[in-house]
Amino acid sequence: MKASEILGSLPNWANATASEIVHSSAWAMPCRLGDAVCAMRHSEFDLADTLDVSILLEDEPHVLSLADSPAFEELHRLWPMRAEVPEPILLALVEKDCGPFLQLLENAARRQLKVVGLAGGADEGGLSLRVCREGDDVIAFAITASTKLVNALGKLAFIDTSDAAVRDETVQAVCELASFTLPQEELDSLAPGDMLLLPEIGSVPPRLIVCERFLVDENGVSRQADDGRLHVQGAEATPMTLGELFDHAASPAPAAVSAPRGLRLVFGDKTVACGRLDSLCGQNAFAVESLAAM
Numbered sequence: 267m268k269a270s271e272i273l274g275s276l277p278n279w280a281n282a283t284a285s286e287i288v289h290s291s292a293w294a295m296p297c298r299l300g301d302a303v304c305a306m307r308h309s310e311f312d313l314a315d316t317l318d319v320s321i322l323l324e325d326e327p328h329v330l331s332l333a334d335s336p337a338f339e340e341l342h343r344l345w346p347m348r349a350e351v352p353e354p355i356l357l358a359l360v361e362k363d364c365g366p367f368l369q370l371l372e373n374a375a376r377r378q379l380k381v382v383g384l385a386g387g388a389d390e391g392g393l394s395l396r397v398c399r400e401g402d403d404v405i406a407f408a409i410t411a412s413t414k415l416v417n418a419l420g421k422l423a424f425i426d427t428s429d430a431a432v433r434d435e436t437v438q439a440v441c442e443l444a445s446f447t448l449p450q451e452e453l454d455s456l457a458p459g460d461m462l463l464l465p466e467i468g469s470v471p472p473r474l475i476v477c478e479r480f481l482v483d484e485n486g487v488s489r490q491a492d493d494g495r496l497h498v499q500g501a502e503a504t505p506m507t508l509g510e511l512f513d514h515a516a517s518p519a520p521a522a523v524s525a526p527r528g529l530r531l532v533f534g535d536k537t538v539a540c541g542r543l544d545s546l547c548g549q550n551a552f553a554v555e556s557l558a559a560m
Contacts, residue, residue, distance in 0.1 A: 267480075267487045269427035269512040275479060275489070276437075284420025285411075288393065292429035295419060297374055299337070300366040302399050305426075306374060306419070309394040313408050317341075317348060318385035319360060323377040328410040330371075331388040335405045338363040353384050367405055370397065375418050393419075433509030439474045439482070441500040441523040443467055443543070444552075448496055456539060460554040462531075464498060467543075467550040471520040475499065476511060478535070486518035487511060496533050498552050500526030501540060530558075 273279050287293055294305040316331035332338070334345045341363045344351060351359075361368075361381060372379040389410045397405040409415070425432060444464040473483035475497075481490045504524070514521070529552060531539040537558040544553035 267489070267515050269515060270423065270425075272480065272487060272508070272511060272515060273425060273427055273432065274422055276477065279422060279425070282422065284417045287420040287422060287425060288416055290425065290431065292426050292431040293420075293424055294398075294426040294429070295374060295421075295424040297370050297397065299370050299397060299399065299404065304370075304397050304399045304404065306370075307396050307398055309396045309406060312394055313388070313406060316388055316408065317356075317360070318388050319357075320382040320385040322380040322382055323372075323375050323415065326377075326412060326414060327382075328412070328415070329385045329387075329389045329392070330410075331385075331392070331408040332360075332364065333406040337367070337404050357381060357383065367397070367407075371409075375415055377414070377418075427508075427512060433507060433512065435508045436505045437477050437508060437511065438503035439476045439506045440478075440503045441526050442473050442475055442497055443500075443526075443529070444470070444498045445493070445495045447494070453496075453533070453538070456554060456557065458554050458556055461544065461546045461551040462498075462554070463546060464543075464550045464552055472523045474506075474521045474523060476506065480511070482511070482514055482521050484518060484520045487515040492534055496531055496538070499530055499532055501528035501530045502526065 289308055291308065294307050297304050297306050313331055313333050316333055319330045319332065321328050321330050334342060336342050341348075341359045344359070348356060368379055368381070388408055391411060392408045393411045393416070394408045396403045396407070427433070444466045446462075446464070448462070471484055473481060475490055476482055479490050481488050525543075529541050529543060530537045531541065531552060531554070539554045539557050541553045541555045544551050
């Protein structure tokens with residue numbers, strides 16, 4: 267699985283609203299400023315000293331608040347005295363200097379953008395955003411937040427899975443030592459003191475079950491599915507980061523696991539019995555200590 271597929275399978279990300287995604291520090295929407303490849307990101311800071319422009323995205327009015335930027339060459343030169351520049355000239359400079367940025371915004375919103383005129387001030391509660399190139403901020407701006415605009419920007423596909431905010435997120439992993447089948451009558455008659463042989467321990471690498479939905483083994487990361495078998499797993503989960511999970515998916519290797527102290531026997535999504543790792547006639551075995559309430 268790819269890191270983006272793993273992320274999209276986690277409920278907290280899959281169920282995130284468009285607004286939550288845009289406001290995430292890991293949100294990085296790919297875009298182009300002229301010929302330069304950039305990313306649009308959320309900014310934690312409100313802008314001051316902005317040039318506020320009324321625009322239309324199709325038929326929806328917005329206020330676009332631009333911060334001073336060397337990317338807007340002539341506008342940048344006139345910035346300290348912009349209040350003295352007649353509105354038609356100032357708007358012409360916006361159209362000329364900010365043309366590539368306005369095209370970027372139009373592409374991101376997926377709606378035609380039209381400059382209407384100067385605005386009386388910035389909208390409160392708008393989106394505070396920045397355009398970054400090679401890690402540096404190039405343009406900072408704010409724009410009126412609307413459902414249509416936020417939905418266009420807030421796609422899970424724009425979450426940067428290499429960002430620390432994502433990679434440092436903790437998930438729970440359970441070690442799985444073995445799996446096998448058992449006739450139903452033997453499963454029904456299971457009792458404390460019984461021993462179930464586990465010959466694959468030592469010959470088959472252990473694996474991890476993460477979030478009860480991912481299988482992590484020497485082949486990488488795949489979706490966990492009910493295979494109708496009994497599974498011997500650690501009784502307690504241990505934390506791992508999404509970064510570790512992404513790295514394993516990208517470079518598969520035997521899962522690094524620690525021997526669990528307590529074990530449980532799992533069938534489907536239910537624990538059947540609890541026990542420990544023991545030996546019987548020189549072979550590894552699951553020693554049943556207690557049965558789970560069914």
